[in-house]
Amino acid sequence: MNKYWTLFKNGLMRENPLLVLMIGLCSSLAVTTKFENGLGMGLALTFVLFMSEVLISLLRKLIPDSIRIPVFIIIIATFVTIVDLLMKAYMTELAKALGVFIPLIVVNCIIMGRVESFASKRTVGEAAVDALGMGIGYLWVLTGISIVRELLGSGTFIGMTVLSEEYTIAFFSRAPGGFFVFAMFIAASRAFRLMAEKKACAVQMKNTLLTEGEQK
């Protein structure tokens, strides 16, 4: 149980695909102008990631090693097409807002990376937990960025108007704002990690000093 929890937690922060591994960035910046778009994109990616990791982990002994990459691509592309068609049928507006970025999930490095480095070697359970962790890690960063950009750019918070138009900054809902907010997110996570490291270092030093003192 504990093993699965560590795997799950891994994707959330320590190996967050966006903030730490820096993969799959394109979609995360392009669609995060509104909360619903960020959430929709995150859920779509999590679904594709989960299904592909589980299926590939199930088939990992059947797939010949030399043609594994094309096989992975076909499996991923199949699930992406499923999501694409479902979205176009039932959530027309969201599909329009996400546009080309739904088919682009195929070439999202997060999926290819996890499938190649993780799902093709581990058991189904581990692959499923890893997919959920990575997917949710992606999802929370995406929704975080889109909340900030929506609030500052168009003055709404999950659709409710909070700031009047005089106080909004169009910069944030345009392309440059995406880069900027994402930069701030990485900087914040980096600062957080540096602080944690410093703290751990201080505790360790204190402990060694104490034990040395006791020995004397």
Add this chain to the structure above:
Amino acid sequence: MNEYVKIFLSSMLIDNVVFIQFLALCPFIGMTTDVQKANGMGVATSFVMVLATAVTYPLYNFILLPLGLEFLQTLTFILVIASLVQLVEFYLKKSAPALYSSMGVYLALITTNCAILAVTLNCISKSYSFTESIVYSLGSAAGFIIAMVLMAGIRDRIRLAKIPAFVKGTPVLFVAAGLLSMAFAGFSGLIK
């Protein structure tokens, strides 16, 4: 003729693949550590981008569309791009070893470059003609090379700057990219 110039300029500057459409950010961050590398990656990507458009456009219009298989678009396009990259790699290895040794490393990475798939898909969704598609892909490719080389140049300068520890590395790159993107947003008045 005017129409083509318009498509070329707008895909190169106004709708720049990296700065406005947020495509191909992985090579944009990963491969811009020096100008030469950025240039190599840019040229290799452009080459495959134009080639992929030239192949996928007839494939969609003469095979998938008459058979009513439009939903296989994503699947076939990515397979075509992947095999195309392999073919180009084989061809270069045999016939132009010098070019291969300078471009080879990047070729393998290009399959998962989202700009290429996006450009081929955009040509279909914008219902361009064949020539327009080629012009569009040429423009996007030029825009990509511009973005890569600009960023590599800026990175050389960033290396010398004094930056707080938590912004060092990627965050400052994204801030620089944001500023560049603002500059590129200024091009939007170029074509009415």
